[in-house]
Amino acid sequence: MSAIAVEPSKRGIAGALPRAAARAALLVAGLALLWGIWEGYRWLGIRGHWTWPFEVNDTNMPHISKIWHAFGQPLQPDGPPLRHYLWHWAIFTGKEALAGFVLGAAIGFFLAVALSQSKVVRRGVLPYIVVSQTVPILAIAPMVVVGLGTKGVTPWVSVAVIAAYLTFFPVAINTLRGLLSPDPEALELMRSYAAGRWKILWRLRVPTSLPYVFSALKISATASVIGAIIGETPASLQGGLGYAIVNFNQYYTIQPANLWATIIVCALLGIVFFLAIVVLERLVLKRAPENFA
């Protein structure tokens, strides 16, 4: 009998090292390519006096090396280098984003569970959830900060709420889709065991939805970082990347590299969030390999 067994592919340690090396090489090649495109465009743009879509000069496109250099430059005379500040701002914004992400993901998930239980509720509530995302976040953010502030909520928590506002939506929509996705026969099987609504939910619908949930979490992970950065601006909350962006914007013509350095840190923060979800997915999901994106 065992002759027809399809053995799972053995992942030997022997193969792991070259694979890691290949990945690292790919990463380096990718970064080198980006560097090449940036510097190449810059070189051509300056020589050709390009003005469309923007004028290419040292302000609009500083050398990558200048941006790199900016990380080590002190922000104030005799102060610590920029990277020291960026690190603390990133931690601050990361904290907001993480709290917002967890809050938003939990709200989104339980909202989807509630919606999955009744078509009537779904029809009634879903349009408003969609509408919630068409409202500009920049308009809501000050209201949230001021509104919660009068209740004595510390500003960074308000920013987390704004991040949650961006996070919950993809989670709710995707989880709902996942919860409704079991095959008719999988549902019939549960029915044949006379399983009730809750058993069907926890033993069939939720596990079936997990790949969808993780797809949503990947989107939300980066969205929560963006939400936190955007949330800081109208909140005039100092100490995070959002405030730094506003600040460096004002000095852009003098020190463009500072803003670029901050942008890079924002991107890295988003990537860290994204990768954390990828790792979590690998640990949690026990599915056929084709279910991993």
Added chain:
Amino acid sequence: MNAVSIKGVSKQFKAGVTALQGIDLDVEPGEFVSLIGPSGCGKSTLLRIIGDLTKPTAGTVEVNGKPAERARRDHEYGIVFQDAVLYDWRTVAKNISLPLELLHWSRSKRNARIRDMLELVELSGFENHHPWQLSGGMQQRVSIARALSFSPSLLLMDEPFGALDEMTRERLNAELLGIWQETGSTVVFVTHSIPEAVFLSTRVVVMSARPGRVAGLIEVDLPQPRTSATREEPHFFELVTQVREQLAAAGAPLGETQEPALVEDQA
């Protein structure tokens, strides 16, 4: 008491299609009954009505003397579909364990039963595999083990081997007969395949399409236990011919029966 007792069952779908009309059928305990007929004859629908997965528009169904719904709630039957319908996130052992968990069996009792079932379907050693690591035939054996894990007296099977290749199918046919004899359960088996129906069954129910009706009953008096040699006996061929003629008489276009799949699949 009959294992299954069907009286005057009809089923009409909302679209106005009559899937089943006036079905009467009794299945005795320990019987192996196959339902055979062209696509659209409502055989899968009838199986689902026995399992109370869909309600008849008219008539009554009793399983072990209880109304179908009560029987379902009392876990009187196990079911196997054409697809194995295994849960991807559970191992083989955990899949078999699913109905036992829903029945609140203790862990030690569950583990003992899982071991027995794996032995029964000859999959010992695969308990920690996940479904996608198994071949189609192995998946279907897990599905059978799951259906039988809580020892229901009735096994409902909806074209369980329909998606498998001929060789795997014949081997699983033989294995299923062994399991049937070992467990002594009653089996109602839906199939498209005439040789499969004859080889497995003690009785074949031939159905006609549009509306689905019982067109004939054929006693299969091939001696037990049946082996691959059974398939070569002249009497086997006589019975196959008999079923084929009944199907033809019932108006089934033999060979391919192309249908808009809506009738029984959309139930």
